Amino acid sequence: MVCLHALRSLAPAAVRSLIRHHKIHVRNTSGMSAGYNQANVVILQKSLADDFEKFCQANSGPLPLLYRSAPGEWQCPPLSSNSDIRTDCLQYRRYERGVYTGNLASLEAYSEQLRDMVTFYLGCSFTFESAVQKLGVPVRNVEQERNVSMYKTVVPCHGVGPFSCNLVVTMRPIPQDKLDAAVMATHHMHKCHGPPVHVGSSDFLGIKDLQKPDYGDAVQPQPGDVPVFWACGVTGVEAVISCKSTLAFTHSPGCMFITDVKNEDTADSRAEEVPEVVRISSDPLRYSLVSQRAADKIRALETIIGVDPGDRGIKNLLTKDELLKSCLSLSHAKSVLITTGFPTHFRHDPPEETDGPPGAFAIAATLQALGKEVAIVTDERAISMNRSILEKAIEQGVLKTPVPLLSYKEETPDSALKFLCENGDPASPRFDHLVAIERAGRASDGNYYNARKINIKHLVDPIDNLFVAAQTIPGVTTTGIGDGGNELGTGKVKEAVKKYIPNGDLIACDVAADFTVIAGVSNWGGYAVACALYLLNTCEIHERYLRRAVGFPKFSEQTWASSLPSVSKEEKLLGILVGHGIRSGKTGNLAMEVDGLLFYNTHSDMIQRLLDVTV
Known part of the structure; x- marks a missing residue:
């Protein structure tokens, strides 16, 4: 018998010959004929072909189609010479009416039935293992001489005809400092599943225990390893089960067909974009993918909004890539809760300022265009006013769709948890992400202060506690957008606020968010979030990662672009706010200005600069 080490360097034809003559007694083909494509196999009645x-075309991530045979064709000339699909896989599976009925070492006994059947050869992740290793990334299943771990997920594939199933993924533990290399190695290899569809905690895929794979072997991670998941061709096995054909065959998971095609001959020359891996959550661990081009544009947005028109020292609060991380997290969210409202003008009715609502509406409009659920929570005393503002915003085309408006009352110690989760259960959150923009934030002494050290606690509902409670709910993330350090969520940078911002030792917000976006004017931060979400969802790398490489791309650039902030929309909204008696934050003027800066040409120029980078 030939040892596994020798099989790694043997040519594919030689390995197929050994398999055909039953001279290999290993359980999977991982690592065999390194540098050559391997293929999943599905054999179906021709009426289903x-x-x-x-179905493969609709789910090309897990099912990249390499070749479809003619009925009764046992060879596959485009992929190999001198091959026979009846004998050249290590092991096969038989399915009858969707039920697995046994393993087979050969299909020769079914030659007559195979004359009316079609063989599909589908790309396999074993193909890219050698490419990953060349970049210095360890492949644990190869090291441990085990089959790769494969798991059923809760992610539905795009159904076609009788084929309907959930995505199956492979998992390889990758050292944290090698994630970029692993993604880069697989990014251009779309014929063998391409880049990962998830990086981080398996909970996001509905996988409860990585030590209990549905197919293959449990692979042991090393300290510092991160679970990385790729779409898997065993999705085809689940599809066969779903169609309940009278007779069907597949390879046994991990026992692939080895082709004569070299890896470099299947690289996708169209994959010119360079991917980046960005961590967006530590507990639970979660990463996202984005193209370097889109990420750099978002970094440019962050720089543009980071100017300090009032020379208040906010540049000392800036933290690199907070906008990128926040928006990646928002892009993954399904339901978002937004809060705004800073009643700084305590001697006026209403006491609110013009900074905050425009940025909040800009974020809401883009999130809605992306198909996400959005709600706004604000102070109970301001509900009627905000409802009127929302209605006017829809009438004038600033918003296309109504946004639910909520208030929060704190009646019991667990009120925040009950507000955020179904029946107060942290396992069932109503919102995936909370955003505060120019929202009065609680200081360390329990009070709320405007920039002039005036305590406005009597005008502020304790919405801060929703952000505190969110820290205890797995999978829920938060963003705070501010321009002075006394806004909800800026507690993350409170030490810098105390050091660099006037009155910072008293007014600094004590409540932190996962991400803190600092801008010269908070509205600018909201505009930048809207623009960044547009950039992410028109980025092919990120869009594919969002949909787990199943279904079809969901580009709707025209619709999404129309949801972006514009000079005309923001002018209308500012006019609506002024019409409701809402004043400029710094001056208290009832005029077309925000934080003492006239709309023309300060805010209008900022909006245009952000749009120029974005579209």
């Missing part, structure tokens, strides 16, 4: 091909 057209629908299955469409």
Whole structure:
């Protein structure tokens, strides 16, 4: 018998010959004929072949189609010479009416039935293992001489005809400092699943225990390893089960068909974008993917809004890539809660300022265009006014869709948890992400202060406690957007606020958010978030990662672009606010200005600069 080490350097034809003559007694083909493509195999009745091909096209991440045979064709000339699909896989599986009925070492006994059956050869992640290793990334399943771990997920594939199933993924533990290399190595290899579809905690895929794979072996991670998941061709096995064909065959998971095609011959020359891996959550661990081009544009947005028109020292509060991380997290969210409202003008009715609502509405409009659920929570005393503002915003085309308006009352110690979660259960959150923009934030002494050290606690509902409670709910993240350090969420940079911001030792917000976006004017931060979300969702790398490489791309650039802030929309909204008696924050003027800065040409120029970078 030939040892596994020798099989790694043997040519594919030689390995197929050994398999055909039953001279290999290992359980999987991982690492064999390193540098050559391997393939998943699905064999179906010819009457199902057209629908299955469409199913592959609709879910090209897990099912990249390398070749479809003619009925009864046992060879596959484009992929190999001198091959026979009846004998050249280590092991096969038989399915009858969707039920697994046994393993087979050969399909020769079914030659007559195979004359009316079509074989599909689908890309396999074993193909990219050698490419990953060349970049210095360890492949634990190869090191441990185990089959790769494969798991069923809760992610539905795009159904076609009788084929309907959930995505199956492989998992490889990758050292944290090698994540970029692993993604880069697989990014251009779309014929063998391409880049990962998830990096981080398996909970996001509905996988409860990594030590209990549905197929393959449990692979042991090393300290510092991160779970990385790729779409898997065993999705095809689940599809076969779903269609309940009278007879079907597949390879046994991990026992692939080895082709004569070299890895470099299947690289996708169109994959010119360079991917970046960005951590967006530590507990639970979660990363996202984005193209370097989109990430650099978002960094440019962050720089643009980081100017300090009032020379208040906010540049000392800036933290690099907070806008990028916040927006990546928002991009993954399904439901977002936004809060705003800073009643700094305590001697006026209403006491609110013009900074905050425009930025909040800009974020809401883009999130809605992306198909996410959005709600706004604000002070109970301001509900009627905000409802009127929302209605006017829709009438004038600033918003296309109504936004639910909520208030928060604190009646019991667990009120915040009950507000954020179904029945107060942290396992069932109503919102995935909370955003505070120019929202009065609680200081360390329990009071709320404007920039002039005036305590405005009597005008502020304790919405801060929602952000505190969110820290205890797995998978829920938070963003705070501010321009002075006394806004909800800026507690993350409170030490810098105390050091560099006038009156910072008293007014600094004590409540932190996961991400703190600092801007010269908070509205600018909201505009930048809207623009960044547009950039992310028109980025092919990120869009594919969002949908887990199943279904079709969801580009709707025209619709999304129309949801972006614009000079005309923001002018209308500022006019609506002034019409409701809302004043400029710094001066108290009832005029077309925010924080003492006239709309033309300060805010209008900022909006245009952000749009120029974005579109």
